[in-house]
Amino acid sequence: MTRRTALGDFRAYCWFHVRLGAVACIGGFLFGYDSGLMGAIITFASFQDDFRYGKGDATRTNSLVVGIQQAGAFVGCWAISPVAARWGRRSAIEICSTVFTLGAILQTINTHSLPAFYVGRVISGLGLGGSSVIISMFSSENAPKEIRGRLGSFYQLMYTFGIFTAYWVDYAVANRMGSVTRQWQVPIGLQIIPAVLLGVGMLTVTESVRWLAQKGRHEEAWESLKWIRADDSAETRAELEEIQASIAEEQAARSGFQYSELLERHNFKLLAIGVTVFLCQQSVGATALAYYGPQFFKLLVGAGPSNLLLTAIFGAVKIVACGTFVLFFAERIGRKSALIGGASFMAVCMIIITIVTKVRPPPGGGVITSSGIATVALIYLNIMAYNFSWGPLPWPIVSEIFPARIKEIGVATGVGSQWLWNFMYSFSVSYMMAAMNEYIFLFFGVADILIVLFTIFVLKETRGLSLEEVQTVYSSDKTRTKPFLAGSEVEGRSSIDKRGEPV
Known part of the structure; x- marks a missing residue:
């Protein structure tokens, strides 16, 4: 067939x-x-x-x-x-x-x-x-x-x-x-x-074909793959054999693994990058805005029934921005370029919001002034920049930087840290707003500036590279990237991987 x-x-x-x-x-x-x-x-x-x-x-x-x-x-x-x-x-x-x-x-x-x-x-x-x-x-x-x-x-x-x-x-x-x-x-x-x-x-x-193959349940893996692909041709059989070969290679790569290897300089550096990337994601302020939207809009326009409506519109802006990025830009702009540009733009927005709310504080009573409208617009622009950069991009970055020998524990550490930083901010932001008022926006603006520096000096451009090429980029201190090129090339490598597909 x-x-x-x-x-x-x-x-x-x-x-x-x-x-x-x-x-x-x-x-x-x-x-x-x-x-x-x-x-x-x-x-x-x-x-x-x-x-x-x-x-x-x-x-x-x-x-x-x-x-x-x-x-x-x-x-x-x-x-x-x-x-x-x-x-x-x-x-x-x-x-x-x-x-x-x-x-x-x-x-x-x-x-x-x-x-x-x-x-x-x-x-x-x-x-x-x-x-x-x-x-x-x-x-x-x-x-x-x-x-x-x-x-x-x-x-x-x-x-x-x-x-x-x-x-x-x-x-x-x-x-x-x-x-x-x-x-x-x-x-x-x-x-x-x-x-x-x-x-x-x-x-x-059906159950994951890869998990079944890992467990040696090859007939069940074959039946599952046939059902998933609606096909039992030689091409599908070859796909199963490729999965089995990949599993064997990964098991060989992890053979004899000792946790002490995580302390080796290169491995520890990659773990630190994975953890820090998600710390940056949570430190730009988007998580705080998502959890405490009405409270943040209260700082901008004062207490009133409009706070919930502004939060609801904030959600609509998020979904439009995220959908636009996913459908049209995810594979068209360099990852490092997007992260630097996004954090820089968010820093400007947060610092301006701090200045405006300090100079022209909201009058309260449900009255929204022109300065209040301006700060709300900046919040919306800020979340748009987030959804073009630090919202979606940390996930593929962390999933690709680790070699096979430490990949599982590396990705798990990165994702686990995301929840840790998420908890840290979701728990502390309420106290921060009570203590800092409008200066909480300045806090996130300064954090954005530090994130820009981290991205420039630590992260590498990996869009369009195969996983093997990504490992080469992060294992060589001599590699130089071109962070502001949308169709990046690293050390003369093409932006298309060995299979001819974008990564």
């Missing part, structure tokens, strides 16, 4: 990848929805009344409500790895779905107990952190190379769409339901739907 020549086979092939893409999209949406959810809920009088805390406890409570889930996610992203290695990717994702759902149910129940709510947040965080790691792994291991990058990009896009949805749900319940319990229960309870769909969706797809 020629590959996907029959109409029925082609439909089967397409239908599988619709389902595979849906699983990735649901996971990204769930991640984003929860990220954008709590910033507005903690401002609802109904939430404060039901959990019986006053203004004096607001800063500490807000930090715990928002940040404690990221602590659970940090643990979850590490705890799920042995589960996925032993029982498979499907089972791991189903477990994550179940754990998250249990935590969401506990949060939705009006227990009048903040400790019980915190427990629910931690439980959901365990499922959320685990799923963020395994879904990406499952998608990349099953997707054909022709659409692997697109599936990864759509995870980020659906993450942004999840934030957008959470903002508008919060805005709707704030204006439609009044100060009653269901005002905060509805947006929290709605996250149960994508969590359940994620678990159910895993029942419609």
